[in-house]
Every structure is written in structure tokens, then in C-alpha cells.
Amino acid sequence: MSSSTHFQDPPSFQQQSNEFVYWLESNPGVKVNPKILLADLRSTGSGRGVVARVNIAEGEELFSIPRSLIIAVQNSDLKGLLPQDVESLGPWLSLMLVMLYEYLRGPQSRWAPYFRVLPSRFDTLMFWSEAELKELQASAIVDKIGKQGADQSIIDSIAPIVRANPALFPPVNGLASYDDDAGTAALLEMAHIMGSLIMAYAFDIEKAEDDEDEGGDDDESYMTDDEDEQLPKGMVPLADLLNADADRNNARLYQEEECLVMKAIKPIQEGEEIFNDYGEIPPCRSTPPIRLCHQQLRRLSLRDVCQSAGLPNSDVESQPRLQLLEEHDLLEDGYVIPRPAASATLQDILPAELVVLLTTLTLSPEEFEQRQSKNRPPKPSMDANQAGLLYKILQSKQAQYATSLTQDINLLSGLLPPNAPEALEGPARRHKMALQVRLGEKEVLRALLAMLESQASNGSLKRSANGDDYDSRQNKLARV
Numbered sequence: 300m301s302s303s304t305h306f307q308d309p310p311s312f313q314q315q316s317n318e319f320v321y322w323l324e325s326n327p328g329v330k331v332n333p334k335i336l337l338a339d340l341r342s343t344g345s346g347r348g349v350v351a352r353v354n355i356a357e358g359e360e361l362f363s364i365p366r367s368l369i370i371a372v373q374n375s376d377l378k379g380l381l382p383q384d385v386e387s388l389g390p391w392l393s394l395m396l397v398m399l400y401e402y403l404r405g406p407q408s409r410w411a412p413y414f415r416v417l418p419s420r421f422d423t424l425m426f427w428s429e430a431e432l433k434e435l436q437a438s439a440i441v442d443k444i445g446k447q448g449a450d451q452s453i454i455d456s457i458a459p460i461v462r463a464n465p466a467l468f469p470p471v472n473g474l475a476s477y478d479d480d481a482g483t484a485a486l487l488e489m490a491h492i493m494g495s496l497i498m499a500y501a502f503d504i505e506k507a508e509d510d511e512d513e514g515g516d517d518d519e520s521y522m523t524d525d526e527d528e529q530l531p532k533g534m535v536p537l538a539d540l541l542n543a544d545a546d547r548n549n550a551r552l553y554q555e556e557e558c559l560v561m562k563a564i565k566p567i568q569e570g571e572e573i574f575n576d577y578g579e580i581p582p583c584r585s586t587p588p589i590r591l592c593h594q595q596l597r598r599l600s601l602r603d604v605c606q607s608a609g610l611p612n613s614d615v616e617s618q619p620r621l622q623l624l625e626e627h628d629l630l631e632d633g634y635v636i637p638r639p640a641a642s643a644t645l646q647d648i649l650p651a652e653l654v655v656l657l658t659t660l661t662l663s664p665e666e667f668e669q670r671q672s673k674n675r676p677p678k679p680s681m682d683a684n685q686a687g688l689l690y691k692i693l694q695s696k697q698a699q700y701a702t703s704l705t706q707d708i709n710l711l712s713g714l715l716p717p718n719a720p721e722a723l724e725g726p727a728r729r730h731k732m733a734l735q736v737r738l739g740e741k742e743v744l745r746a747l748l749a750m751l752e753s754q755a756s757n758g759s760l761k762r763s764a765n766g767d768d769y770d771s772r773q774n775k776l777a778r779v
């Protein structure tokens with residue numbers, strides 16, 4: 300995954316790690332167990348990571364970071380230098396502003412050695428040009444970038460503060476200010492780098508128990524409206540240099556009164572990588588940072604589904620069937636379908652919300668009227684009608700891609716070197732990433748279509764009770 304990040308000054312990678320550890324340990328209250336080491340894992344595409352030097356017992360403390368060392372609004376001088384209440388910007392934007400301030404202070408910042416081990420460039424979609432995004436073709440992840448909204452938040456909330464305080468936020472790259480178009484573009488670029496760092500590295504920080512301050516209105520979030528995103532966020536040195544692995548996780552961060560403590564939750568063998576459990580207090584669990592999780596997930600948008608079902612649009616207000624689901628909190632704007640494992644059935648992999656949507660869209664007008672009058676959505680079911688609709692949706696999605704799966708396989712194998720995206724730079728690198736994403740999605744689509752075909756041919760899909768098939772229901776649906 301670190302293939303989507305770029306580290307600063309790669310030849311000094313190890314030196315930066317050493318300086319970071321030296322800086323970290325020189326801060327009062329920091330404890331780092333000598334049994335661990337900050338390792339260079341670039342050869343496996345994992346950037347930096349933490350590894351056990353010797354065997355570590357379950358429950359052993361790996362390191363402890365005082366709360367005062369976290370990059371957070373509470374700990375930055377910025378709070379006292381601005382007339383406005385920084386926290387009122389909300390957890391995302393307030394941390395973004397603080398990070399911008401600290402980053403622009405360069406060596407003057409108390410966190411300078413920490414900034415030097417953080418990536419300075421990202422290949423997340425937020426940074427892709429229009430032409431690069433086009434390479435993703437019909438990929439639904441393009442819909443999820445949210446760049447416009449994020450730009451607007453930065454322009455509305457961050458830019459006025461930055462522009463009004465040039466002494467605190469000095470213009471970069473020889474710019475006179477952040478006022479004109481060039482200044483705005485530079486500010487947006489930097490703010491998105493900070494936003495991407497927060498997405499991938501920051502933790503939700505629980506308040507220490509005796510901290511009574513309840514903060515302000517946190518509504519203004521950077522790129523998410525998730526309700527449990529309201530805890531303040533902070534960058535926790537070293538804790539965020541652990542990679543994550545759901546299956547191999549062997550460490551967890553505990554938020555104590557004065558410190559954040561990483562502990563082994565299993566015995567760890569010498570040489571083993573130490574993986575954080577992002578479960579309980581994860582790095583920000585927000586809208587995913589649109590990392591390129593190629594070959595993993597397929598996201599169908601509500602719009603795709605409605606189009607294939609013959610609805611004129613996917614506006615909840617004008618579509619009673621969607622309204623019924625929305626009222627019961629059963630409507631999503633997109634549905635993630637995992638790549639089916641060899642033994643998986645449709646029932647295993649289709650999200651229940653998608654099945655209930657398919658069920659609702661395939662109800663006859665009479666059935667729907669009944670449901671509507673009782674204000675009761677149908678139970679999710681997967682018979683020949685829903686399967687027929689799903690087949691149509693997947694086929695129409697497949698047709699939206701400009702190239703076929705086979706063409707993509709050939710294109711990808713023509714890109715050298717085959718398994719090392721790091722070795723490609725600039726546009727070629729993103730071109731390869733885009734190819735991998737769309738190819739992965741096409742493979743998932745093909746697998747799903749094959750599953751539907753096989754279920755249809757082996758008769759395992761029931762007909763609906765009144766014997767209607769999908770097409771005849773579709774005709775009726777179009778009239779509702």
C-alpha cells in the first residue's frame with residue numbers, strides 16, 4: 300500500500316529514521332522498548348514499519364508516547380496565536396490547519412524530525428489529473444474522490460485564516476501570497492497533503508479522563524459526515540509508523556491518562572513485523588482515503604442500479620421505492636461487493652442492503668403499493684427476478700469500460716517491470732495503478748456474472764410467487 304506514497308529524499312531514508320528515533324527518545328516521558336526497531340520495509344512495499352529485534356512477550360509495553368507530543372490542536376502554539384477558536388473548525392480542518400502551520404515552520408517546528416519521516420507526496424486520487432482519472436474508465440471509485448467538496452472546505456475555512464496571517468503561514472515556492480490563483484493552488488496542494496496524512500496516519504484521540512473541555516461544534520469535517528468522526532484527531536509519532544494487518548495484528552494502542560501506550564497483544568517472535576490493530580482506536584476511520592485497493596472491491600452506485608432498473612433517476616424524493624427504503628435507513632449511495640472467493644455464493648457476498656434494494660425494485664406495482672401503505676420494506680430475497688436485475692446492472696456496468704478485460708491484461712503485461720509499481724515514476728506509475736484498478740473491477744464483474752449464470756442454469760434461483768419473470772416486472776415497473 301505504501302506504493303501510493305512517496306517518501307522524502309529516499310537516499311536519506313535510514314538517516315531520517317535514525318534522526319526521528321533520536322528525536323523521539325530525547326523528548327521527556329517517551330519510552331521505547333529496546334526490543335523494537337523502526338525498519339526499512341520499502342522492499343516489500345510497506346515503507347517504514349516496526350519490527351521485533353528479539354522475542355517479545357504478550358502484554359509487554361512496546362513504547363509510550365506522552366499526550367503532549369501528539370501533533371494536535373491542544374499541543375500547537377497556533378492555538379494561542381490566532382484570534383479564532385481553531386477547534387471550532389472541527390477535527391479534520393483544525394488538525395489540517397495546525398499541520399500546515401507546523402509544516403511551514405520547517406526546522407523551527409518541534410515536530411520537524413517527525414515530518415521528515417512522513418510521506419510528502421501521495422498517489423491517492425485526490426492528486427490525479429483529469430487525464431489520469433480517465434484511465435480508471437467506469438471505476439466507481441472516481442465518484443468517491445470528493446475533491447470538489449474538500450477543495451471548498453479548504454477554501455471556505457482554511458484559506459481565510461492562512462491569508463490573514465502571512466507571518467504564521469509564509470507563502471512557499473517564491474509566491475507573494477496565497478491570495479491569487481497560483482497561491483490558492485499551492486495552498487490546496489499543501490492542504491491536501493496534510494489531509495492525506497491525517498487520513499492515513501492520524502488517530503482519533505480520546506480525551507484524558509480529567510479533561511473536562513468539551514470542545515465546540517464539530518460539524519465541519521474535511522471529507523466525511525460520519526458521526527463517530529467527532530473525536531479530536533492527532534498525529535501520534537511512532538504509533539503511526541506501525542503498519543496494519545487484520546490477520547497478523549499483534550499490538551494495540553491504549554489511550555491512558557498521560558500517555559498513549561502500544562502493547563503487544565500476542566507473543567511476537569524476533570524479526571516479526573509489529574502490526575497495529577486499527578480496530579478500537581483506529582487511524583481516522585473516515586471516508587477511505589481513496590487508496591487504490593486494486594483487485595479487491597467492486598462498488599456499484601445507486602445510480603447504476605436505478606438506471607438498469609428503469610427508474611428515470613435515483614433521487615429519493617421523486618422515487619417512492621427509494622423513499623420507502625430511505626425511511627427505514629436501508630438505502631446506500633453505493634454497494635461494495637467483495638471479490639468472490641472460490642467457494643462463495645451470491646448470498647455470501649452480496650450486501651443485504653443491495654439485495655433489499657433489488658427486491659424493492661422488482662416488486663410488482665401491486666406488491667409495492669401494499670408495502671408502501673403498510674410502510675414496510677420487503678425482506679431481502681434473491682430469486683430469479685432480483686438475479687435478473689443484478690445481471691442487467693452488472694452487464695451495463697461492464698459496458699461502461701472503454702477496454703475489455705483481455706485488452707487490459709495485455710496492456711498491463713506490456714508495462715515493465717511487472718510487479719513493482721514503485722519502479723515506475725510519474726504518469727506511467729499512475730497509468731499502471733489505474734489499469735490494475737479497472738482490471739480488478741472487471742475481474743470481479745466477470746466472476747459475478749458467471750455466478751449468476753451458473754445459478755440460473757442450475758435452477759437454484761426460484762421464480763417469484765406470481766410467476767412473473769424479471770422482464771415482465773420491469774415493464775410494469777417502468778409504469779409506476
Ligand SMILES: C[S@@+](CC[C@H](N)C(=O)[O-])C[C@H]1O[C@@H](n2cnc3c(N)ncnc32)[C@H](O)[C@@H]1O
Pocket residue numbers: 300301302303304344345346347348416417418499500539540541542543544582
Ligand atoms: C499509518 S501509516 C504506516 C507507516 C507507513 N508504512 C510509513 O512508512 O509511513 C499507514 C500507511 O502505511 C501503509 N501500510 C499500512 N499497512 C500496510 C501493510 N500491511 N502493508 C503495506 N503497507 C501498509 C499504507 O500506505 C498506509 O497508508
